[in-house]
Amino acid sequence: MDYRRQYIRDLFASKAGTQASAYGWVKTRRDSKGVSFVQLSDGSCFQDLQVVIEANVVPEELLKKATTGACVCFEGEIVESPAAGQAVELKAKALTVFGEADPNQYPLQKKGASFEFLREIAHLRARGNTFGAVMRIRSLAAHAVHTFFQSRGFHYIQTPIITASDCEGAGEMFSVTTNLEVNEPLEGEHQGTRMQAYRLKSVSPKEDFFGKPAYLTVSGQLEAETFALGLTNVYTFGPTFRAENSSTSRHLAEFWMIEPEMAFCDLEGDMNLAEEFLKAVIGDILEFGAADLGFFNQRIEPELLKTLEHVVESPFERLTYTEAIKLLESSQVSFEYPVSWGVDLQSEHERWLTEVKIGRPVILTDYPAEIKAFYMRMNQDGKTVRAMDVLAPRIGEIIGGSQREERLEVLEERIKSAGLSLDPYWWYLDLRRFGSAPHSGFGLGFERLLMYVTGMKNIRDVIPYFRVPGSADF
């Protein structure tokens, strides 16, 4: 057995009369009048292979083991299929059963299991139609991301996962430590005996692994900036972590982010790249993921294909935050969170703008400094910063980015007024001391993009294993 064999995807393209072996997992088996039909999947494509097993071809005792979930290989001949929806099927001559799946215990017996139920058996989700399709699109999208940047002269940088600095300054970081607490022996009459009393004592960060507090990164941006100011155009694509206590359908504690960073680029250039990037990646998925997208269009989100094609073809709307607030204020909608200049936009506001008012993605710029991170470049008005968020219908914020503050004094002031200490940012500030340059970048939440292109409604269903408050199973 070699990985360079034919997959079910390849068998669909082979001619009638070809001898073939089909490896995979049984989705269903149906027996009628001495003939059995098996739907076989190996995950190589959306469609299952129909295997026809005529009477007495395979010993009955063996065929009995080919139940839903079993891992098998059928050998036989590719024949034209009389059934609708498929050109060919496999006429079986022999069967090997690698792994049985007891029908009384295998959890994925029935079709149409709810997404909630599937989350509880996330280790088996890959065998289902929906999750298999999500994962193929996920892989394709990752490839499209690399292709986009690599073909435009961007260098792929792997920024650290463990860090001492809070990129967003929002205090939403997970600690990384080898010792939370130690047992300290207490003095007393039982000292040195088995009755010795102990007190739990926290280890000071100085004694900890890194000699200082360390965290899981919330973003690779700060480190990416250091490489942009040397390699000009770079991007990261890696896991990021947020200890945000939000159990919404759009938040994960561990998610993947793509972060390009460009020297000699202003906010305008940043927006242009973001728009070109989203369109290119969605365009690639439309082209190469058609079979899986067809399923999402039919079963998950009606009009999905039409929407995605529309996104690729039409320019994104661009508005300032101030203009968006005016639109929201005059909308006559009673939002749960009232709108006024200075508030952070909630998902209901973002959705009204993109879905009701504009009907396609919108890029909002120039947000109030108070609601944005310290690294964004201050505008001349002293109130707003050169921020940009790309908002998408159904999803809300999909990209967050900005032109960066490249002026040392202004940046120091911003860090201090955000209530942060300058110390952990000494190297970041050095970039502004030595050869500072205008530069910009953004972050795309990979799972938000996947929700958008698949139409899946819950972010937990577009990542292999989800981490959210109260749950890190598997």
Ligand code: 4AD
């Ligand atoms: O807007 P954010 O917080 O921006 C940054 O982290 C910047 N450092 C990026 C940069 O300029 N290089 O996050 C960027 C994107 C969001 O727009 C969203 O798509 C996604 O990351 N995101 C999340 N996705 C899933 N779960 C969460 N908890 C997320 N938080 C942010």
Ligand code: MG
């Ligand atoms: Mg943001």
